[in-house]
Amino acid sequence: DLRFEYYPAPDEIISVSGFYKKFKNPIELQLRSLTGQNEKTAQMFYQNLEEASNLGFEVNFRKSFGFINNGSGILNKLFLSGNFTWMHSKLKLAGEDFNWGQPDGTTLVIVADQNRPLWGQAPYLINGGLLYAGDKLGLNLSYTRVGERIIYGSQEARYNEWEKARDVLDAQVSYRFLKNNKAEVKLNFSDLLNQQVIRYFNGYTETISEPDANGVKFKTTTVNKRTYNKDEDELRRSYNYGRNISLSFSYTF
Numbered sequence: 001d002l003r004f005e006y007y008p009a010p011d012e013i014i015s016v017s018g019f020y021k022k023f024k025n026p027i028e029l030q031l032r033s034l035t036g037q038n039e040k041t042a043q044m045f046y047q048n049l050e051e052a053s054n055l056g057f058e059v060n061f062r063k064s065f066g067f068i069n070n071g072s073g074i075l076n077k078l079f080l081s082g083n084f085t086w087m088h089s090k091l092k093l094a095g096e097d098f099n100w101g102q103p104d105g106t107t108l109v110i111v112a113d114q115n116r117p118l119w120g121q122a123p124y125l126i127n128g129g130l131l132y133a134g135d136k137l138g139l140n141l142s143y144t145r146v147g148e149r150i151i152y153g154s155q156e157a158r159y160n161e162w163e164k165a166r167d168v169l170d171a172q173v174s175y176r177f178l179k180n181n182k183a184e185v186k187l188n189f190s191d192l193l194n195q196q197v198i199r200y201f202n203g204y205t206e207t208i209s210e211p212d213a214n215g216v217k218f219k220t221t222t223v224n225k226r227t228y229n230k231d232e233d234e235l236r237r238s239y240n241y242g243r244n245i246s247l248s249f250s251y252t253f
Helices: none
Strands: 002-006 013-024 027-033 042-048 051-064 078-092 098-101 107-110 124-133 137-146 149-152 161-163 166-177 183-190 197-201 204-208 219-223 234-239 244-251
Touching: 027 149
Parallel strands: none
Antiparallel strands: 002 013, 013 051, 027 042, 051 078, 078 124, 098 107, 107 204, 124 137, 137 166, 149 161, 161 197, 166 183, 183 244, 197 234, 204 219
């Protein structure tokens, strides 16, 4: 890991970091189709991969609005923050490439070295927030976007179950009171956008034909974009978490 941090003023930060991580025998939750049954039927199991690696960078900032009017008590307590993380990963399944004969005479190639994210890892993550931190009153509006990620991995690329990227907006209002602000009440609003969760199989085919007269195999590969395409991808499930509102009270002794 390599990280640079700069603090323009109290409670403010600008940071940039880069990282590389290598994993030995990481554990992944995978899907496996049941031979001889409908492809929609599958079992889940935990599987050790041979190895995996992550390469990425992160940018983070937190800035006060006090620069507009340094004498304003409100603007000095109002902050804008943001974070962006990008990751690229590669992994290797246990064992070597495996050729699986298909009923139509073609061969499905299960490649050991795969250029895909690890289970649960998104290629990017975006966070943004607007915060007012008053002596008693607090306001917080936060935004999060998680990129397409694999919910269940698979040794066969066509059985990787992906979750579509979605936007999440949360809000919180808090108020502290009593002596030394020992009591606090919080009103939370979660997932205000209530975007649909969509999980899908990404369209994917990879075949190798029989060798020609010179013994050369012809390889045909078609890989769709990882983003969800309702015309090409198989929808596995869709649902909504729903908007949530909660009220809490705390007291510090």
